[in-house]
Amino acid sequence: MLRKLLIGTALGSGLAFAAHAQDVKEVEMLHWWTSGGEAAALNVLKEDLAKQGFAWKDVPVAGGGGDAAMTALKAMVAAGNYPTASQMLGYTVLDYAAAGVMGDLTETAVKEGWDKSVPTALQKFSVYDGKWVAAPVNVHSVNWLWINKAVMDKIGGTEPKTFDDFIALLDKAKAAGVIPLALGGQNWQEATMFDSVVLSTGGPEFYKKAFNDLDEEQLKSDTMKKSFDNLAKLVTYVDPNFSGRDWNLATAMVIKGDALVQVMGDWAKGEFNAAKKTPGTDFLCYRFPGTDGSVVYNSDMFGMFDVPEDRKAAQVALATATLSKSFQSAFNVVKGSVPARTDVPDTDFDACGKKGIADLKAANEGGTLFGSLAQGYGAPPAVANAYKDVVSKFVHGQIKTSDEAVTQLVNAIEDAK
Amino acid sequence: MAFLEIDGLRKQFGSVEILKGIDLDLEKGGFLVLVGPSGCGKSTLLNTIAGLETITEGEIRVDGRTINDLHPSKRDIAMVFQSYALYPNMTVAGNIAFGMEMRGVPAQERQKAIDKVAKVLQIGHLLQRKPSQLSGGQRQRVAMGRALVRDPKLFLFDEPLSNLDAKLRVDMRIEIKRLHATTGTTIVYVTHDQIEAMTLATKIAVMRDGEVQQFGTPAEIYNNPTNLFVADFMGSPAMNLIPATIGGNGNALSVVLQREAREPISLPLADAPTGLSAFHSKPIIFGVRPEALTDPEGAERNASNIATADCHIEVVEPAGSDTYAVTNLGGKAVVARLRADANIQPGTSTPLAFNLTKAVFFDPATENRIL
């Protein structure tokens, strides 16, 4: 058995060696997009590359929203065999770039004009030390409300424009015997919702200072306390079994009409689509009340590694295809997110997608495009996770008052810096 | 030159000395029994001969060749183990042939050898069975067969009969004796059973605490034990060892035995060992085997030195072939062996004949025999 294995391996390696002389027409891609819709979206890219003659070596590692994949990536990098590219989030790209394992796509970027089409906020993560190291695939925004239209009509609600409106709407739902707010009690979901609450409570400037610049004054300000109080208010509209619930189950509650609304990133649209629901008729997408005009984003990036020369051509092809307008449109229509460049036509997108594209463009131009702290685009992972800890402990009662929450938040972030 | 020679053999395990200088030799075709209580080192000694345990010092020679450093398989020995050590995964035939197989003996020859041995041991019908399907006695035979088939220079037996029931043990004992007689092989045999030792051996080594206490023929060991340990260990029922003093005067020494509530018995010694005079008026241990203490009618006619004394009989044990009577001398229960039909009642006094030719004397301080 083993002998057979060894011989088989040697033969396999030998073949690879034979092809060594010229460019390797293959991209090796680590990602965690494994479910049907995601995989279908990524398949568009695979096929694009196949047309150009590049093979796709798939390295999917799902689990924990990319945690397992990042662990695998760390092991791969430690072993010295870098993938051509890897799906990565925010600060991770910069960490790897600082470690000197990322490639340099500046030449391609200049040729393709990425620095003009990709939103500036995103370039903070895709450009390190003046060099393009990653190709952004999409922009998700997290400050969305997803509402079941039937329930909304039943209780006679209208789009909430302020936080108080929102509370009033939730009250209406409560009175009608519907669960007002569908929430999954996992720390990232709670923190993602809190991102929106903070933006709504304190406004764009406050959000930026507190959650992107980590300004201690803002973190311990009364506004932050008020944000925690508002979060506490929202949590009172949640059903008792929310703790530990997966986000898609919370979405399902809205789809089925058990709950009125979910605060979630635009990937939730994928669930509605899968359930054959149409925006406008079956469900409604609104910006989180009081955050219209701002976009709290996260973005999937393809980090490009410093691969051997014979694999660089394939890497360039991958990066180019990733940021091509056609792929950006095709991919994001399926994925629910919006293109990572602002010059992609929105013709193929649904109503929510169109609004997302317009919002992103406006936010980019108006300087109100902010990284989501909960999603790892506000601060490095140590800080982001410390933040999630505090929010989650506040939601679940280990931290009892907003005063305490603010103190804990300042300490935790200080500790993690 | 002897066939098996052991010179100054020592073995240490850590700081513990297990064998403390063993010297033994055995003629070709001899049957040496190593006997002693458990923990005396007899099995260890056997294992060193086999090469299964290393030695610290000394030399072992077989047929003039030093085998100290040889691997067990190179020593030309065969061994039968206490548990038989039959390989459970092989058939009887496989077990018997394993050693030959390891030596690269061709299959045909192996088969021939198996058949021969099976015939000798009458195990032909068992050859295709696994050890778990055999009875105790059958396993024993197979174990012997495995040794026999090798036709080695030296046979080693490690308590081979101790796992059998009493009757089977006697049968197998006879079997082994017959095998030895017919094949004329040289055997070293370990047992803790002194009857096996006596019946099988041409030479016995009585061992205690890693030392040989006495080495000699069975008769020597039985009749002339060199110390109290050997005297006590060999023989069944055991030799009576009675605390006594030496009395008398000049040439006519006597042995004085205390009795309860009666005057002591004084037995005149006709040809006392010369060393005994030094013990005049001193305590000694008087040793007499039960068969040398009997009813006057049953006493050995031609013994030169028989003394008779009245003894109070406490218990009578008719054993069929003999009758044993227990009396009390020197504060100890003393067993006498009488004829089966001796008419004797417990609680009465009766004269008993002491065959003093067969009596032995020990120094209580050194426990050695007084010669």
Add this chain to the structure above:
Amino acid sequence: MTTVTTQIKLTPEHGARPIASMRSRLQDALPKIVLAPSFAITIVFVYGFILWTVYLSFTNSKTFPSYALTGPRAYQRLWRWTFESDPPSSWYTSIINMGIFGFLYIFICLALGLFLAILLDQKIRGEGMLRPIYLYPMALSFIVTGVAWKWFLDPGLGLEQTLHQWGWTSFHFDWIKNKDFVIYTVVIAGVWQASGFIMAMFLAGLRGIDGEIMKAAQIDGATTFQLYRRIVIPLLRPIFLSAFIVLAHLAIKSYDLVVALTSGGPGGSAWLPSNFMYEYTFKRNEMAVGSASAVIMLMTITAIIVPYLYSELREKPR
């Protein structure tokens, strides 16, 4: 029991015949040569890596290992967190949970395993069918059985809802949603997974007990209960110890159990030290802290396991 030893011989013969001696020396060394690769692998890949981890815990390693020693800052942080109980730090939660989980998990698995083994040992018809039923949870990956358990324990989906539908509306079981009780649901799922294996170990032990001893005890007038308490359980002592080792090793590695079942629990209230270690090493990019927590875990295990190994393995009097 005597064993074949391979001590170096001190006989004067040694070296007299160089060729034979070389060969015999090789023969003597063979067992050690055979063992050597395994031992070397263990030294390098276990103890070497432990040293590496200890070293990292004294550095400022973040996302990647960094090799400049910067002092015991990681330990200072852990030490501080050890006493942060209100609100509980993640580390505090982890070690308290380890205590609760470790104790209950090992204790219940042992008790339930023994109990089932005793029941199954009563000449049960269908034992061959029941045994794999108790054993199979070990065979399944918790990635998915975790989901099944999560549903079952969820008051809105599982047991509670079902009983409500059947009319028992006062029934209430929401531990998995409760920060103070969620760790007990981890115990339940953990016990479900491992107790069957422990049952098998005990069952094997029971089958190995000499029937004569049991008969003798019964003749002595022991009741069934006394029989098990005074005779059988003491005889199973070595199995208790082996089972303890297996369970202790499973307990400290119960990472996926917590993740699959509770996603960390409300506010991280279900964390175990292994979750803490993984989170800090790989997710929060604080490798020094992760390493320090691993070192503390290993030291705790050492304190528990080494005395056991010592008592079990020291040379018993022959």
Add this chain to the structure above:
Amino acid sequence: MSVIATPARQSTGGISARTVNRIVIYGLLALFALFYLMPLFVMLVTSFKTMDEIQNGNMLALPQAPTFEPWLKAWGETCVGLTCAGIKGYFWNSIKMVVPAVLISTLLGALNGYVLTKWRFRGHTLVFGLMLFACFIPFQSVLLPMATILGSLGRFGVTLRNATGFSFGLGNPTVNLVFVHVVYGLGFTTLFFRNYYEAFPTELVKAAQVDGASFFQIFRRIMLPNSMPIFVVTVIYQFTNIWNDFLFASAYAGTGDAMPMTVALNNVVNTSTGVVEYNVNMAAAMIAALPTLLVYVVAGRYFVRGLMAGAVKG
């Protein structure tokens, strides 16, 4: 060795104490069987339901309209990453990794146990203790240093191949996984065999020595043929652990052509921002567990026998 069942007190007429006893015992056993089977039941019924039914119905309810669709999908259609050909193809990846890993670690464990009991040397206890303690090292903390070493071995493999045309499998992900599982399985396999051989009659070894068998001949002809029970135990234990390992598998063999079943299953089951098909997940989980389940059911009999023969003694 059953005790409770002894017909000690038989009452005449009515229900005897023995009958009551039996009812209680069977009742308890059945109750626990339900406890153990419950998650399996949930998985099974779910795997036969449609997604609609899962989302709208009770999880313990039987499927209204049982469908095989999820099983077929899990077997041959579901997407593992971008390859949507079900999980069937990953059996071979797992098997070609698990079989050598189990066999090598078991064989080494047997050899180690053999040496540690029958060929003792000074310090054998310490050696065993050190190897046993290795069972407790948290795998997460060896992930990176091991990756570094595997990477170096891989590069050495390339050098070797350039020099000799043969890399001895160095750098191959499957070989890497085999190596890792052998390394971290040795502690347990050695423990099992050492405790088994501890009770193994030494006289058999001595007899074989006298018969002229060498170190390896004794092992192969005497020890191994008589180690069946513990062999089965160890193989089952190792098979389960290695088959179900996710951490090493995902870190060292994530690519499609080497990806073991656990990683594939994980990729089917876990989704970050996509639709979760619980019925397919459950079916996939059960398909993935088939080899281990099969091993448990078939070998369960030997398992208990093997444990009985000494695997658990001390």
